[in-house]
Amino acid sequence: MFKATVIVKRRPKILDPQGKAVEQGAKLLGFNNVKNTRIGKYIEFFVDTIDIEIAEKEVKEYSEKLLSNPIMEDFEFTLTEVNQKEEVK
């Protein structure tokens, strides 16, 4: 069993109005060193297999076909092996 975490980010060239608005808030709070706030998505789930290659393939396809839109987003993921007990927690 693996735990997968996927981060979906907007491609650098694509406008991120939400990030821009949040950064205005940062300026209002006085965080003057904050630059280029970009907002993405964090997605986590388990992959029920013992084969890391199968897990990688499945997470990659899931990310490409559904979790991200390649026209505007990039994704990266990590896989961590976990045992069944940890999952229940």
Next chain:
Amino acid sequence: MKPKFGVVVFPGSNCDYDAYYSVKKILGFDAEFLWHKEQDLKNCDIIILPGGFSYGDYLRTGAIAKFSPILEKVVSFAENGGIVFGICNGFQILLETGLLPGVMLQNESLRFVCKNIYLKIENKDTLFTRGIRKETIRIPIKHGQGNYYTDEDTLKDLIANKQIIFTYSSSDGTVRNKYNPNGSLKNIAGISNKRKNVLGMMPHPENACDPILGKTDGALIFKSIAKYFN
């Protein structure tokens, strides 16, 4: 021949009844609802993907709708030349399925916009626009994510193939940034595929059909489509 419009109903659609009502009760064409879990297009001649928030707009607008059972049929229907018309969320779904190119970003203002706007008819030689004699039409928009974006190469293709069908403009058809309600690339409000049998647009023609609402320009698009079957 009286064409039959099929209006797809997703969980979260909210303009499905508006489309059905305008097409059937106001304009007198045949219309039928198509449930998203079905795979039968019920011999409809035109498929409407209506506005709303299919599957709660979770993940991305239209992202989950593209895997609904009916969409599989709609995509093959379109690929065989069938007429598919996506309005607002329906346009977003067409982008996710890849039947139309590009993506929809959040409005530049970050605000949901709801108002009447003018659209310039950029391509009058499509089955969706042939019946429109005016330079511009006045219909409403209501969306939070209507900021059309695509890469430069795709934009060049859209221009070269005359796939840009509607742009946001002034009442006399001037296309300027100040008439752009959402930050959309080149003021794009509606595009078609190369073959011109699939149209997606953010504005809502179905909300500008009933004279009681004070505007009827939206009817021109549905009448154009119907004329194609005469």
